[in-house]
Amino acid sequence: GAVVSQHPSRVICKSGTSVKIECRSLDFQATTMFWYRQFPKQSLMLMATSNEGSKATYEQGVEKDKFLINHASLTLSTLTVTSAHPEDSSFYICSAQTTDGDEQYFGPGTRLTVT
């Protein structure tokens, strides 16, 4: 089956610093990737839709200047959490949609802890 990887799997950073999370589709091309966030014991919340070669579309309440998304190729999207604060600590998951739109595959997630 299709594989989506995320790097790093776990990161700890200090408050005020920026962290970049990569999402890669390893064996297929993904025109569209999605970024989700999951707080403990809560559902996955869609943050933004990332389209290759264009600006990301953010969900209501998600600060686009804080969560920078770049989708520079058909296999890579990055999420940069800028000026991270402890309340940004969460589990971030990406998913990649096949170009025919039939399937969506999730990455393993990145655990971000901001101290």
Added chain:
Amino acid sequence: DQQVKQNSPSLSVQEGRISILNCDYTNSMFDYFLWYKKYPAEGPTFLISISSIKDKNEDGRFTVFLNKSAKHLSLHIVPSQPGDSAVYFCAASGRGWGKLQFGAGTQVVVTP
């Protein structure tokens, strides 16, 4: 505003018995529903889906039922196995596939 709701945070079932997970939704524009299974520290993996034009879809031990008038769907796992112990998320999508709205999840524990 939570458009997809899973009101049971946990479910314990004996091995070999049936697990029934429930999901309710509020948005009548949803036309595609999916169930995902998630282990700790891993991303969700797709389990089974159903489109709004159907009321039942079966795949091996997993069956999803959709009641559009009640805006309710359920996932049946039979027989339940210890490896089924995980968190199960219900998700819904509007026309065109893509953006998913997730429920809060149900933790299933299958006991020997």
